[in-house]
Amino acid sequence: xxxxxxxxxxDRQAELKAFDETKAGVxxxxxxxxxxxxxxxxxxxxxxxxxxxxxxxxxxDLGSPDRASTVEKIREASExxxxxxxxxxxIPVSVMDGVVEGVxxxxxxDVEVRKRFYTRDPSKPLVYHSNYDLxxxxxxxxxxxxxxxMAPTPPPPEELPEVCRxxxxxxxNEVMKLGRVLFGLLSEALKLNTNHLEDMDxxxxxxxxxxxxxxxxxxxxxxxGPKHTDYGFxxxxxxDEIGGLQINYNNxxxxxxxxxxxxxxxIGDLLQVPVSSxxxxxxxxxxxxxxxxSHDERGTGAIISNDKLKSVEHRVLANKKGPxxxxxxxxxxxxxxxTRRFLVIPLDGLFSRLLGSGNGIKFWKEVWCDSKPLxxxxxxxxxxxxxxxxxxADRVKQTENGLIFTWNWRRTPRDGRxxxxxxxxxxxxxxxPIGQGEEKWHWELDKDGVFSVASLxxxxxxxxxxxxxxxxxxxxxxxxxxxITSWRAARDSLPTKINLIRRGVALGDDLCPLCxxxxxxxKHLFVECDRTKAARGAxxxxxxxxxxxxxxxxxxxxxxxxxxxxxxxKLRLAxxxxxxxxxxxxxxxxxxxxxxxxxxxxxxxxxxxQSETYFWVKNRCAFGKNLSWLEWRCNPESL
Ligand SMILES: O=C(O)CCC(=O)C(=O)O
Ligand SMILES: [Fe+2]
Numbered sequence: 192x193x194x195x196x197x198x199x200x201x202d203r204q205a206e207l208k209a210f211d212e213t214k215a216g217v218x219x220x221x222x223x224x225x226x227x228x229x230x231x232x233x234x235x236x237x238x239x240x241x242x243x244x245x246x247x248x249x250x251x252d253l254g255s256p257d258r259a260s261t262v263e264k265i266r267e268a269s270e271x272x273x274x275x276x277x278x279x280x281x282i283p284v285s286v287m288d289g290v291v292e293g294v295x296x297x298x299x300x301d302v303e304v305r306k307r308f309y310t311r312d313p314s315k316p317l318v319y320h321s322n323y324d325l326x327x328x329x330x331x332x333x334x335x336x337x338x339x340x341m342a343p344t345p346p347p348p349e350e351l352p353e354v355c356r357x358x359x360x361x362x363x364n365e366v367m368k369l370g371r372v373l374f375g376l377l378s379e380a381l382k383l384n385t386n387h388l389e390d391m392d393x394x395x396x397x398x399x400x401x402x403x404x405x406x407x408x409x410x411x412x413x414x415x416g417p418k419h420t421d422y423g424f425x426x427x428x429x430x431d432e433i434g435g436l437q438i439n440y441n442n443x444x445x446x447x448x449x450x451x452x453x454x455x456x457x458i459g460d461l462l463q464v465p466v467s468s469x470x471x472x473x474x475x476x477x478x479x480x481x482x483x484x485s486h487d488e489r490g491t492g493a494i495i496s497n498d499k500l501k502s503v504e505h506r507v508l509a510n511k512k513g514p515x516x517x518x519x520x521x522x523x524x525x526x527x528x529x530t531r532r533f534l535v536i537p538l539d540g541l542f543s544r545l546l547g548s549g550n551g552i553k554f555w556k557e558v559w560c561d562s563k564p565l566x567x568x569x570x571x572x573x574x575x576x577x578x579x580x581x582x583x584a585d586r587v588k589q590t591e592n593g594l595i596f597t598w599n600w601r602r603t604p605r606d607g608r609x610x611x612x613x614x615x616x617x618x619x620x621x622x623x624p625i626g627q628g629e630e631k632w633h634w635e636l637d638k639d640g641v642f643s644v645a646s647l648x649x650x651x652x653x654x655x656x657x658x659x660x661x662x663x664x665x666x667x668x669x670x671x672x673x674x675i676t677s678w679r680a681a682r683d684s685l686p687t688k689i690n691l692i693r694r695g696v697a698l699g700d701d702l703c704p705l706c707x708x709x710x711x712x713x714k715h716l717f718v719e720c721d722r723t724k725a726a727r728g729a730x731x732x733x734x735x736x737x738x739x740x741x742x743x744x745x746x747x748x749x750x751x752x753x754x755x756x757x758x759x760x761k762l763r764l765a766x767x768x769x770x771x772x773x774x775x776x777x778x779x780x781x782x783x784x785x786x787x788x789x790x791x792x793x794x795x796x797x798x799x800x801q802s803e804t805y806f807w808v809k810n811r812c813a814f815g816k817n818l819s820w821l822e823w824r825c826n827p828e829s830l
Contacts, residue, residue: 206231207325214309215302216321216335218514221405222302232413234330238570242443248272250453253372254279258379265373266380269458273503274438276453281372282365284452290362291431293355294401295516298335300354308337308352312820314806316346327783332414333407333509341520342367342397355401363399366427366520370394373425373456374522377500393424393462398521404435406513415515416507421459423523428455433515439504442556447505461523463502547628549583559583560623565616572612575600589625596620622699668764668811669771677774680713680744685778687711704784705791716781717744722791723777729797730773734827736766737773747773761814761830768807772800 210231213219220229249268255261268275297319298305308319319337322328339346341363348356374388381387388394404415415435430436430449437444438457447455507517546552552559555566555573566573573579577599588595596617604610664674679685688701688711703711705722717723718741727737727747741747748770776799783789805823808815814830822829 201230203231204326207331210331211321211325214306216298216305216309216319216403217333218298218305218335218403218405219302221407221514226408228407228409228412231331232333234332234412234414234417236570237418237444238567238573239439239442239444241437242440242445245448246440246445248274248276248438248445248447248455250276250278250450252279253277253281262376262379265376269377269380269500271501272438272440273501274447274455274457274505276447276450276455277369277373278450278453280369280454282362282369282454286358286362286365287429287452287454290355290358290518291429291516293358294337294403294518295431295514296354297337297352297401298403298405298514298516300352312802314809316350317352327787327789328417329787330413330417332417332507333410334402334404334415334507336400336402338398338400340397341399343395359399359401362518363397363520366399367394367397369427369454370397370425370522373427377425377462381500388424394522396423396523398423398523400519400521402517402519404433404507404510404513404515404517406511407509408511410509410511413509414506415509418504418506420502420504421457421521422461423459423521424462425459425522426455426457427520427522428457428517429519430455430517431515433510433512435508435510435515436517437506437508439506444506457505458500458502459521459523460502462500546583546623547626548589549587549625551629552583554581554583554586555579560619565619569612569616572604572609572616575602575604575609577601583625587620587625589627594620594625618699664767664771666764666767666771668768668807668815670807670811673771673775676778677771680717680774680778683713685713687713687716689713689715704781714744717774717777718742718747722793723796725793726777726780726796727773729793730769730800733797733801733824734766734769736769759830761812762828764812765804765808765815765827765830768804769800772804772807776800776803 206229210220210229215222249264249272251261251264251268253261265275305319308317310318311320311323312318317337317339319335321335322331323336325331337352339351339359341359345360345363348360351359371389371394374394375385378385378387378389402416407413407415418439428436430447432449432451434446434449436447436455438447439445507515546559549559553564555576556564556579558564561568566579578585581599585599586597588597594617598613604613664677666674676685683690688703690713692701701710703709703715703720705716706720708721709715709719724739727739730737731739736749737747738749748766750766773796776796779799780791780796784791801824805818805820808823808830809818818830
């Protein structure tokens, strides 16, 4: 049995750090000729099977004169697979081959040269590292990458690595042109004017990623790239001849074999954006609402594809052959301060699902009592069920005397592990309020719980216009998603355990997931909990901004109500940003404990607050433009 993350004897964080500090990436391990994978790379077995029959990923000929049929093919592929390939796309083969070679050369450089680019600081013109989520993912992947934001504002060429700079620029320019063509076709596929998506500026921001998947000694134990969906609008992927990319189609992994001359195109989360029908269960995939706001930032919302186009899960297998090289270009708005006409609102936690009898939800296959489907958490047990497609109502019912389970196993479960797993599932079910009748989605920002774009806009206005109750901060240095979190904390509407219980959600206990000592209210979590006090202490070791002994949430920011004592506006803004970052980082850290079982580390919170606020001040405030990381760390008062 391979070692996994829940083996407490091993200091995973220390191993991750040691690996990261080599700055040599996975390539360094492969070059050293290691035979056995370090345990940080070992993944849990994947529950979904690999498809036994090859499934062709459609190839769309962009040179075809029959536009209607091209649009139709793209529509069909984008609505089902979320993936297609394009040929005759206008990018010369020489440019494609050139950029793959350039990326290969980058990763082949001497380790000392590579090290100079190795960083986790996203403000650098070129970021090179192994596993962007090294410290947060359950297992590291056998991949190194570098990336740059090539549009709307590319870095000065001299900041890009010499071995691939020209190719990176040339290829990105070509992808930008292709992007306009693709967004035109996608607009038509959505029955909109050809220019619709381009006019919304979806084609304006581009990130270039150069991935390298070195030869792996034990590919069956790890992944080249873990399963994920792409965050942005649209991805243009160029892979070399080795292969390994797979997509999840009907709960099977299907290969996307390399096709010479073709590019792989896939829909990202931001183009899917399902919000208008939150009752629809695919909502669990959609993490954001994209509101298109007209020029005065007060127009009506328009949702882009409203769940028509699919952002589909994919992964990359590790391989004994290698290194495999790929170039992924993402059109996205999260890049740079692209345009102020978009507001991307994170919807995590703004919807909560109120379960009915569970008649329409698959017990094993859909997300309902955990952050993943039970099939992913308990694949062995799911395989033992005589009907893996059963609904929640088939397996569990709420009665006056509590929950009644109706299991239907192929054979009697064995004592020991299997019985234990059944107990664990039953415990999870106990935490979820199973009711009667239909499922409902409760929209947190509306008192009736009903979602509409209008209610979202109203809530946004409510946050920004002068009315009673807490208002959303006007501090422009702070991103909206962060301000929403602190606004919700101030109006006591974050789903802490106490608030969930108040809303009738039956939880096992009401204890704070961090200290496990006091009930988790907003006030406890952000103000009273010793763990978050420690985080404020750690932040104060750098810059004394937050009170550790406050009695109320709005007493945390030191000096906030004594404006006269601090007449430096810049400092006031920066300190206020730290307050928002603190709330946001605590909530994020708390959710990681609850949903991913990670531990809460006050020092990491302090680091996150320090680095996030640095980027906000630097990128979002005119006065922060020339701020250096060193100044921010050593002498923030010098702002
Ligand atoms: O390397 C590949 O084939 C896929 C990369 C990918 O999925 C990504 O960068 O998001
Ligand atoms: Fe991807």
